[in-house]
Amino acid sequence: MRRTAERASRLRQAVGMGAEPERERRQLDLMGDRLARFRRGGLSIGPVINDLEALLHELESVDEAWIGRFVDAWSDLEIPYAVALDRLDPIPTIDDSTVADGVGELERLVGEARAALDQ
Helix, strand or coil: CHHHHHHHHHHHHHHCCCCCHHHHHHHHHHHHHHHHHHHHCCCCHHHHHHHHHHHHHHCCCCCHHHHHHHHHHHHHHHHHHHHHHHHCCCCCCCCCHHHHHHHHHHHHHHHHHHHHHHC
16 A cells, blocks of 8 residues: 555656646546457457557656556567467457456556546
């Protein structure tokens, strides 16, 4: 709990460094939308990976530690996808436990950053 509060505090401090809160909210909301659509089966993993990477590069309010955790979780989608493409295996879905864990962590991180903006 204390770590969560500390992270939220760091994110709030980072928001003050010139980021436009409304723009940041839109980027985070788009991330959340992509993850939700993937979870429901409305979007395949390839576009989710690409969209999340592009949206991550647009964020200005998150610190390096948050970005590192995001990339770690994002890798839980990207690596199984790349391996499947390389081996001509079936493309991973939310039913893959590694992918599902990564999506859950990404959703948590997006929520954390969104909550910090709202405070």
